[in-house]
Amino acid sequence: xxxxxxxxSVFILLGSFFILVSAIxxxxxxxxxxxxxxxxxxxxxxxxxxxxxxxxxFNDITVYTKAFLIVFFVYLTAPLAAHSITKSFFQKxxxxxx
Amino acid sequence: xxxxxxxxxxxxxxxFYLIKLLQSNFQMAYIILSxxxxxxxxxxxxxxxxxxSAGLLLLTNLVSMTPGTLSADISNDKKILLIHALxxxxxxxxxxxxxxxxxxxxxxxx
Amino acid sequence: xxxxxxxTVLYIAFAFLMLAMIITLVRLLKGPSINxxxxxxxxxxxxxxxxxxxxxxxxxNAMYFDITVILSLVSFIGTIAISTxxxxxxx
Numbered sequence: 103x104x105x106x107x108x109x110x111s112v113f114i115l116l117g118s119f120f121i122l123v124s125a126i127x128x129x130x131x132x133x134x135x136x137x138x139x140x141x142x143x144x145x146x147x148x149x150x151x152x153x154x155x156x157x158x159x160f161n162d163i164t165v166y167t168k169a170f171l172i173v174f175f176v177y178l179t180a181p182l183a184a185h186s187i188t189k190s191f192f193q194k195x196x197x198x199x200x
Numbered sequence: 201x202x203x204x205x206x207x208x209x210x211x212x213x214x215x216f217y218l219i220k221l222l223q224s225n226f227q228m229a230y231i232i233l234s235x236x237x238x239x240x241x242x243x244x245x246x247x248x249x250x251x252x253s254a255g256l257l258l259l260t261n262l263v264s265m266t267p268g269t270l271s272a273d274i275s276n277d278k279k280i281l282l283i284h285a286l287x288x289x290x291x292x293x294x295x296x297x298x299x300x301x302x303x304x305x306x307x308x309x310x
Numbered sequence: 311x312x313x314x315x316x317x318t319v320l321y322i323a324f325a326f327l328m329l330a331m332i333i334t335l336v337r338l339l340k341g342p343s344i345n346x347x348x349x350x351x352x353x354x355x356x357x358x359x360x361x362x363x364x365x366x367x368x369x370x371n372a373m374y375f376d377i378t379v380i381l382s383l384v385s386f387i388g389t390i391a392i393s394t395x396x397x398x399x400x401x
Contacts, residue, residue: 107314107315107316110315111315111316111319114315114319114320114323114364114367115319115322115323115326117323117360118322118323118324118326118327118330118360118364119326120225120229121326121327121330121356121357121360122326122327122329122330122333123228123229123232123233124232124330124353125329125330125331125333125334125353125357126232126233126330126333127228127232128333128334128337128349128350128353129333129334129336129337130232130237131237131239133241134343134345134346134349135241135270135272135284135286136239136241136286137337137346137349138270138349139228139268139270139284139286140228140232141349141352141353141356142264142265142270143224143225143228143264143265144225144228144229144232145353145356146356147221147225148356148360149356149359149360152360152363152364153363153378156363156364156366156367156375159315159367160372162372164372165372165375168375168376168378168379169375171379172375172378172379172382175379175382175383175386176382177261177265178261179382179383179386180264181260181261181264181265181271182386182390183352183386183389183390183393184264184270184349185260185264185271185272185273186389186390186393186394186397187345187348187349187389187393188270188272188273188284189272189273189393189397190345190393190394190396190397190400191343191345192272192273193396193397193400194343194345194396194397194400196400
């Protein structure tokens, strides 16, 4: 009874901490690629931890299904978004060079 | 027989993915929170052997999630993957790691 | 729901997320190129997902999970749309 509260609290705090880390990263990195490193990795990991914590809190089969769906979407789409941002950045640089 | 192999490879792949994920995130947090971020960023060109689109999706996804690398672009004929590496102090190490990932994906998709 | 989480934990999580939101807004306003601004918008969508999740624990309502599913899809489509538009305009 008591230990589950501690586990959920640790998951929620760590998740929001990783999202904060990624926000600090987007401010501190010098170039676009470093910023994308921060947003791709740390943000999706933070959301993963938050979702694990919240679905442990509700402890219901529909919530677990939705949680699996969200994790699947986030992990499928985060690298794709970074990829498409870099692609548009490349084409802009190509145009300004020539 | 093939199904049996898949039954072994898929959980092994998931465990591998999870370990990489934890490692890369703690490394990322260490880099960001250290007072001076001494990163030496550079691009690497990596020759691709995976041909199927599902394998390519898995490979780029995993490269983005491994420590210090981000998949940036695929050439039009699907032969070269452009990778942005954040820490270039261990060049050979990074390429070897991505090659081991590619071997796993080839084993999984064929 | 098995137990109630102490509210202090949730408020600390809210504080982390709001701080992250403020920092990202600085990058959104400052961003040298438009690509940085797109990355910042993507991060803001993720922060809002986190806020909705923590809020659903605070008010003890599991229905808020649906919002999260929709937000994660819509933010992805928005990012892809803007960057595709930019690369077609430049290319």
